[in-house]
Amino acid sequence: MTTMNLSLPDEMMAFIEAQAALGGHASAAEYVQALIREAQKRTAKQELEAKLREGMESGPATEMTPRTGMGWNARSGNVAGSVTQSLHRR
CATH class of the missing domain: 1.10.1220 (Arc Repressor Mutant)
Incomplete structure (x- = not known):
């Protein structure tokens, strides 16, 4: 200190x-x-x-779907894919 x-x-x-x-x-x-x-x-x-x-x-916001999330997943360590999957399970 x-x-x-x-x-x-x-x-x-x-x-x-x-x-x-x-x-x-x-x-x-x-x-x-x-x-x-x-x-x-x-x-x-x-x-x-x-x-x-x-x-x-x-x-305007762009909806994340499995298709649009593909490129994002590679850059974000698959965080978007996890979120997309959890949203589709609901």
Whole structure:
């Protein structure tokens, strides 16, 4: 683990320590780590949502069938084939 030293105004440090105590964190460092993890999750969610929007806006969907899925199976490790097969079993 890498160490990082920060200089904070007294008011900010007091806030961090209070929030750490209220949140059940063992230390101010643990609280800051939790904040960073939350920010990482938020960023990952925003990136995923952007990719989903891009996919939805890319044009009309194409139905996957055993015939159209053939080329996809080779590129995706047969995941599409498994999905297609499970859909046809229903």
